[in-house]
Amino acid sequence: MTNHTQLANLGWQPFFQQQLCLSEWETTVPARVTERHRSCLQLATGQETFQIPIIPSLPDVTVGDWLLLDSDQRVQRRLDRKTLFKRRAAGPEAREQLIAANVDVALVVCALQGDFNLNRIERYLSLCHEAGAEPVVVLSKADQFQQSEDFRSQVQGLDPLLSVQCLDTREPEQVQALLPWCGAGTTVVMLGSSGAGKSTLTNTLMNAQCQRTGSVRAGDARGRHTTTRRSLLEMPGGALVLDTPGMRELQLTDCAQGVASTFEDIEALAAQCRFPDCQHQQEPGCAVTGAVAAGTLDARRLANYQKLVREQAHNTATLAQRRAQDRQLTRKYRDVQQVRNRQRYGD
Numbered sequence: 001m002t003n004h005t006q007l008a009n010l011g012w013q014p015f016f017q018q019q020l021c022l023s024e025w026e027t028t029v030p031a032r033v034t035e036r037h038r039s040c041l042q043l044a045t046g047q048e049t050f051q052i053p054i055i056p057s058l059p060d061v062t063v064g065d066w067l068l069l070d071s072d073q074r075v076q077r078r079l080d081r082k083t084l085f086k087r088r089a090a091g092p093e094a095r096e097q098l099i100a101a102n103v104d105v106a107l108v109v110c111a112l113q114g115d116f117n118l119n120r121i122e123r124y125l126s127l128c129h130e131a132g133a134e135p136v137v138v139l140s141k142a143d144q145f146q147q148s149e150d151f152r153s154q155v156q157g158l159d160p161l162l163s164v165q166c167l168d169t170r171e172p173e174q175v176q177a178l179l180p181w182c183g184a185g186t187t188v189v190m191l192g193s194s195g196a197g198k199s200t201l202t203n204t205l206m207n208a209q210c211q212r213t214g215s216v217r218a219g220d221a222r223g224r225h226t227t228t229r230r231s232l233l234e235m236p237g238g239a240l241v242l243d244t245p246g247m248r249e250l251q252l253t254d255c256a257q258g259v260a261s262t263f264e265d266i267e268a269l270a271a272q273c274r275f276p277d278c279q280h281q282q283e284p285g286c287a288v289t290g291a292v293a294a295g296t297l298d299a300r301r302l303a304n305y306q307k308l309v310r311e312q313a314h315n316t317a318t319l320a321q322r323r324a325q326d327r328q329l330t331r332k333y334r335d336v337q338q339v340r341n342r343q344r345y346g347d
C-alpha cells in the first residue's frame, strides 16, 4: 500500500493519480525517476530508493517521470507526462534528447552582468512554453547593478503576464520572493547560462543543505564513488529542485507551439497580413513590418522570432529525416532477417 504523503513529497499530484485504475492502485507502486545513468535508473517511491537496469523493453524515460512498478519492481508502464523538456542532442546526429519530465516551474536565471540578452530569454521562454512549464525569469547579480529596474522592465515588456524577479541569489531574504513558485510538491528546474547563478540560487533556496531525495551514491567500475549527475533535491518548503546539468547547445526542436506562444503578439499581427504565407520581409500589406515601421513592434524581437522560426523548421526537418532514416534501417534489417530465415528454413 502506498503512502500518499510520501508520494506527495516526491511531487505526486492528482494529474498522475487520475491515470491509475483501482486495481493498479492496489497492485502497483508509483515510483519517480530521480536520476538517469547510462545503464540504470534511480527510482524513489517515498518509502525506498533503488536502481533498476535500463533494458530495451523499458519505455522512453527521463528524470522526473513517474513509473508504475509491480511487486517485483518490474516496470508496468510510464504515466503520461504533465510537462516535458527536450532538446536536440549535441553532435551531428539530430536526435532528440529528453531532459526532464513533469517540471511545474522553470526558473530562467540570467545574470544582469554580461549575460543579459533578451533573445536568449525569449529562447528559454519558448522552451518553457513548449514543455508546458511556467517560466519565472530571475535576473541575478542585481546587487552589482544600479539600473536593474531598467532591465526588469525590458523583460516585462516581452510579456506583461511574465513573472520577473531581480535578485542577489546569495541572499536568503531576497530569494524568498521565489517561494510562491516553490510550494510543496512543486517540481522546479533551473535554466540559464553557465555562471548565471543557478547553483548559488539552488543552494540559497535549499538553505545550503542539500537533501537529496532518495539519493544513494553509486560506485563505478573501479569502486570509486561517483557524484550523481542529475537529481531531485527536496527544498525545506517541500518543493523539489530537479538539478540538471547546464543545457549546453540549446536548440529548439519540435518547438513551433512554444515559439508561437512566446510571440503571440507577432502571430496576431501576422494573421492580418495580406498574404497568408507572408514571410514579413518586403511583402505589401504586411502587418508585421508595418508595426515595426510604426514603432509598436521592436525590430529586435521580430528578427529573433524569425531566427527561432527558421531554426525550429531546420531542426524539425533534420529530425524528420532522421526518423525516415531509422525507418529505412529497420526495413533493411527486416529484409536481411527474412532472407536469412528463408535460407535457413527454405521458403
Ligand SMILES: Nc1nc2c(ncn2[C@@H]2O[C@H](COP(=O)(O)OP(=O)(O)OP(=O)(O)O)[C@@H](O)[C@H]2O)c(=O)[nH]1
Residues within 6 Å of the ligand: 140, 141, 142, 143, 144, 167, 168, 169, 170, 192, 193, 194, 195, 196, 197, 198, 199, 200, 201, 246
Ligand atoms: N554578486 C553576485 N554574485 C553572484 C550572484 N549569483 C551568483 N553569483 C556568483 O557568480 C558565480 C557563478 O555562480 P554559479 O551559481 O556557480 O553559476 P551557475 O549558473 O550555477 O553556473 P554553472 O554551474 O556553470 O552552470 C559564483 O561565483 C557566484 O558566487 C548574485 O546574485 N550576485
Ligand SMILES: [Zn+2]
Residues within 6 Å of the ligand: 270, 273, 274, 278, 279, 280, 281, 283, 285, 286, 287, 288, 289
Ligand atoms: Zn507579414
